[in-house]
Amino acid sequence: MKNITRALVGSGATAALLLAGSGIAAAHxxxxxxxxxxxxxxxxxxxxPTESETAGTTALTVELPGLRSARTEPMPGWTATIEKNPEQxxxxxxxxxxxxxxxxxxxxQQFVLSxxxxxxxxxVxxxxxxxxxxxxxVAWDQAATGDEEPEKPAPSLALAASSGDGHASGAPHSTENTDTTAAAESGSSTDSTARWLGGIGLVLGALGAALGLGAVIRGRRA
Incomplete structure (x- = not known):
């Protein structure tokens, strides 16, 4: 019983430390x-997150590593400005x-950038x-040294190796393939419709011919 109690106490202490650590990280x-x-x-x-207990966050500036494309998501109540170098x-x-x-x-608040x-x-x-x-x-620009996290770490993102297709999640893509596919689907649909209508026409024609032949036969018998 004592061993179980000690294990529960130890587990509780570990969980508390983990929660405390995640709380600190969440404030970054x-x-x-x-x-x-x-x-x-x-x-x-x-x-x-807003860490201050008496003031609110009114602006955020993020440095970018010289990107060809950077587009912000509209946010009610906020204005976004993108700075570019001479190479655009x-x-x-x-x-x-x-x-x-x-x-x-x-x-x-979450600020979104494509x-x-x-x-x-x-x-990066x-x-x-x-x-x-x-x-x-408050400047969040400190680099981590070893396993120790700095007080004001810069936001960082781990990048997976390139898959070779030139795109990743949320990547913009050309509409050329989409338009070509849509045109092909439209052409296929039109062709199928034409064949369907043609088939109906043949059936109706055959039915009309049969009715006409029946009328002629009945007329001769009369």
Whole structure:
């Protein structure tokens, strides 16, 4: 009995530590993109919690690794601006809240960006700057050293090896193949309809001929 009690206490303590650790991690600005691949396109979701107990988040700036394509998702109450270098590569994106709008204490917001091609690297960092309504600015730009996580880690994303098709989750694609397929399906449907109507016409013609022949025979008998 004592051994069972000790095991339960130990398990409870371990669970508490894990929950505490996950709570700390959840307070960081993070980025997720399931299925993101090296050299591919993906939808990046930046999750931003408000850590302050007295002020709300009013702006977020994320540095980008020079991307050819970067498109923001419309967000009511927020304005998005993308900065580009002379080569027209996206180097940063900033979301700014409209007057009276903020991510309040105890809340979080998700900022979505469709971007690519992603770097040919196993991991890519997106240093971020979070601005509060009281003027405080928090930089999430620290790189991890070894197994120790820094106090203000930069949002980072692990990239899978390229699958070779040039696309990843949420990747934009050409409509050429879609249009060709639609045209082929439309042509096939039209051809099938024509054959169906032609078959009906033959049946009706044969029926009409049979009725006419029957009328002639009846007329001769009369």
């Amino acid at each position: 600005v993070t980025v997720v993109a399931p299925g993101a691949e090296q050299g591919g396109y993906s939808v990046l979701t930046f999750r931003v 590569l996206a180097t940063s994106v900033t979301w700014t809240a409209d007057p009276g709008v903020e991510v309040g204490p105890g809340q979080f 971007a690519g091609p992603l770097p040919e690297e196993e991991e 960092a997106f240093p971020a700057t979070q601005t509060y309504s009281d003027g405080e600015v």
